[in-house]
Structure formats: structure tokens, C-alpha cells
Amino acid sequence: xxxxxxxxxxxxxxxxxxxxxxxxxxxxxxxxxxxxxxxxxxxxxxxxxxxxxxxxxxxxxxxxxxxxxxxxxxxxxxxxxxxxxxxxxxxxxxxxxxxxxxxxxxxxxxxxxxxxxxxxxxxxxxxxxxxxxxxxxxxxxxxxxxxxxxxxxxxxxxxxxxxxxxxxxxxxxxxxxxxxxxxxxxxxxxxxxxxxxxxxxxxxxxxxxxxxxxxxxxxxxxxxxxxxxxxxxxxxxxxxxxxxxxxxxxxxxxxxxxxxxxxxxxxxxxxxxxxxxxxxxxxxxxxxxxxxxxxxxxxxxxxxxxxxxxxxxxxxxxxxxxxxxxxxxxxxxxxxxxxxxxxxxxxxxxxxxxxxxxxxxxxxxxxxxxxxxxxxxxxxxxxxxxxxxxxx
Numbered sequence: 001x002x003x004x005x006x007x008x009x010x011x012x013x014x015x016x017x018x019x020x021x022x023x024x025x026x027x028x029x030x031x032x033x034x035x036x037x038x039x040x041x042x043x044x045x046x047x048x049x050x051x052x053x054x055x056x057x058x059x060x061x062x063x064x065x066x067x068x069x070x071x072x073x074x075x076x077x078x079x080x081x082x083x084x085x086x087x088x089x090x091x092x093x094x095x096x097x098x099x100x101x102x103x104x105x106x107x108x109x110x111x112x113x114x115x116x117x118x119x120x121x122x123x124x125x126x127x128x129x130x131x132x133x134x135x136x137x138x139x140x141x142x143x144x145x146x147x148x149x150x151x152x153x154x155x156x157x158x159x160x161x162x163x164x165x166x167x168x169x170x171x172x173x174x175x176x177x178x179x180x181x182x183x184x185x186x187x188x189x190x191x192x193x194x195x196x197x198x199x200x201x202x203x204x205x206x207x208x209x210x211x212x213x214x215x216x217x218x219x220x221x222x223x224x225x226x227x228x229x230x231x232x233x234x235x236x237x238x239x240x241x242x243x244x245x246x247x248x249x250x251x252x253x254x255x256x257x258x259x260x261x262x263x264x265x266x267x268x269x270x271x272x273x274x275x276x277x278x279x280x281x282x283x284x285x286x287x288x289x290x291x292x293x294x295x296x297x298x299x300x301x302x303x304x305x306x307x308x309x310x311x312x313x314x315x316x317x318x319x320x321x322x323x324x325x326x327x328x329x330x331x332x333x334x335x336x337x338x339x340x341x342x343x344x345x346x347x348x349x350x351x352x353x354x355x356x357x358x359x360x361x362x363x364x365x366x367x368x369x370x371x372x373x374x375x376x377x378x379x380x381x382x383x384x385x386x387x388x389x390x391x392x
Contacts, residue, residue, distance in 0.1 A: 077156070078117060131208050165191075169272050236253045
């Protein structure tokens with residue numbers, strides 16, 4: 001396994017620390033800039049099921065999130081067979097979006113289905129074509145704009161045997177016709193894991209032009225990042241073929257492929273491109289995280305002391321194998337209960353890697369300093385996916 005480190009110039013510890021620090025700072029700045037890019041200027045808030053944008057001039061330049069108090073009708077579908085039903089609202093039947101569907105009347109939040117409603121008032125002189133994006137709703141939803149269904153993911157139903165779970169992002173565009181009022185109704189069903197049901201991520205809304213510009217920019221940034229990751233994976237795989245089949249290069253490629261999947265899952269692109277069932281979308285998410293972290297562990301295990309390496313390696317291997325078997329066999333509803341176990345398994349190598357890599361900095365050379373930097377980027381992506389999955 002000595003081929004992993006070539007015999008050319010060995011970099012000094014000070015130089016490696018400087019390079020790694022600058023790289024880490026750069027990644028952090030990009031993350032901050034990304035968050036800043038998503039920062040929305042002050043705008044009217046959703047209150048009591050209404051949002052008034054008529055006097056907000058920045059609607060022509062920015063998209064917004066529809067966060068705030070929506071009307072909520074538990075165990076009720078406001079639209080059936082494309083026909084709106086009569087409905088009345090109790091004064092305390094408002095719900096915070098995003099969030100699970102707990103209401104003042106029901107703290108146990110164990111509904112199987114329900115309807116959200118929001119009225120938006122706009123100035124048609126500022127534009128008439130709008131876009132709305134649903135990034136994630138557990139676990140099936142239908143979107144109605146002014147009584148017309150414009151998008152859906154899965155098939156909501158009042159009974160579990162008739163509903164089809166599918167949580168994929170979708171976008172809809174619509175044009176107003178002689179009206180300044182937009183009525184949004186979202187019908188949701190979640191019988192798989194009802195305690196986290198409802199609209200759990202912010203819904204994006206805006207005029208078509210700024211909406212398309214921003215979503216296209218985000219899309220292009222993610223694609224560029226994935227291409228960069230892919231180049232690192234291919235570079236490592238070529239080194240695996242050229243350097244006596246050193247398995248650490250192969251594991252590095254596996255880890256990078258896991259990072260690519262993690263990035264596409266985090267940005268809700270993978271399941272938008274590929275029609276995957278709700279069951280397998282959950283399984284693929286956890287499998288990508290565990291396989292990526294297992295590959296990371298295989299990269300760093302040689303840095304663990306000889307006295308504990310064997311036991312540690314076997315124990316971690318058993319944990320990962322058991323987790324993969326559980327993920328493949330059990331239904332998706334069980335994985336939410338086991339999420340803490342998955343997170344612990346995934347955090348072990350992510351926390352070990354920085355310490356062990358720092359300890360081994362004196363062995364880093366010109367050839368694999370780029371692999372070290374790529375590993376740092378990969379660890380960051382895996383940790384962000386873990387955070388998102390845990391606090392989603």
C-alpha cells in the first residue's frame with residue numbers, strides 16, 4: 001500500500017496547513033456567499049392565510065418564500081375531482097409554513113391528509129406570469145392555482161391504500177387573467193410518517209423572469225460542482241489503474257460518487273430527473289450517505305494506530321453492513337426511527353478524518369495534496385447532507 005504515497009518531494013507541515021486552511025476558508029466563503037445569494041430582501045409576510053404584494057416593488061427583481069401562517073384544513077380536501085368544495089375556517093386553524101402540521105387543536109400532529117390554502121394579492125401591472133416551486137412535501141401533494149391543478153407529486157388520498165407517496169420537487173408557471181388575486185391550495189397526504197407531515201420546506205414564488213433566472217443559476221452552479229467532483233473521481237480511478245491497484249484510490253472514487261449523489265439529493269435534483277418511488281428515494285439517500293462515509297473510513301483507517309485498527313475496522317464494517325441490509329429490507333417508515341443510528345455511523349469517519357489527516361500531514365506529497373483537498377470538500381458535502389437530513 002506504499003504506492004499511495006509517491007517518493008517525490010514531501011511537502012512541509014507548515015505548507016500543508018497553509019494550503020488546507022486557505023482551501024477551507026475558500027469553501028466556507030463560497031458557502032456563505034451561497035447562503036447570502038438565497039437571502040431574500042424584506043418583504044410582506046404571510047399572515048392569517050393572506051399575503052399582500054401589491055405595494056412591494058421588488059417583486060419584479062426577486063423571488064420570495066411563502067413562509068408564514070397558512071390556512072390549514074386537517075383531514076379535508078378542498079378540491080375533489082377538480083371541483084372546489086365549500087369550506088369555512090375556524091379562527092385558530094392557521095399553521096406555520098414550513099413546519100409539520102401541528103395545530104392549536106391537535107398537538108399530536110398525526111393527520112394522514114389535509115389542505116393548505118393561501119391567498120396572494122398582486123399588482124397585475126408589474127407582471128402577470130408567475131412561477132411557484134415546491135421543493136419537498138412529505139409525502140404526496142397536489143398544487144392548485146385559482147382552482148386549476150398545475151402540478152403534483154404522488155397522489156394524495158383520504159385512505160392509505162389509495163394514495164401513492166412520492167416526494168419529488170416540481171415547478172409550475174401560470175398566467176393571471178383579469179384578476180389580481182392568486183388562490184393557492186395544496187392538498188397533502190402522508191401516511192408513511194405522519195408526525196413530520198405537511199409542508200416541511202419553504203415554497204418559492206415570484207414573477208416568471210426573476211424566478212427563472214435564479215433557479216437556472218442555482219441549477220448551473222450545482223452541475224458545475226458535480227462535474228468538478230466527477231473529474232476528481234475519474235482522476236483517482238486512473239491512479240487506481242496505474243498504481244498497482246491501490247484500493248484507496250478506488251475508495252476515493254466511491255466516496256466522490258457518494259458526494260455527487262449527496263449534492264444532487266441535497267439540491268433536490270436527482271429525484272426531479274429520475275422518477276424514483278418514495279420508498280427508493282429514502283433508501284437511496286441513506287445508502288449514498290453510508291457508502292460515502294464507509295469509503296471515507298477505508299481511506300483513513302491506515303492512519304489509526306496498529307493496536308486498535310483491526311477491531312475498529314471490523315466493528316465499523318459490521319455496523320455499515322447491518323445498516324445497508326436494514327435499509328434494503330425495511331420499509332421507508334422504519335428508517336426515520338433509525339435515523340439517529342445512521343447519523344452516528346456516518347459521523348464516525350467524518351469526525352475522525354480531520355484529526356487523522358492532520359496527524360499524517362508530514363506524509364503528504366505533491367501528487368496527493370489534491371486528493372487531500374478533494375477529501376476535505378467531500379467531507380463537507382457529506383456533513384451538510386447529514387445536517388439537512390437530520391434537521392429537515
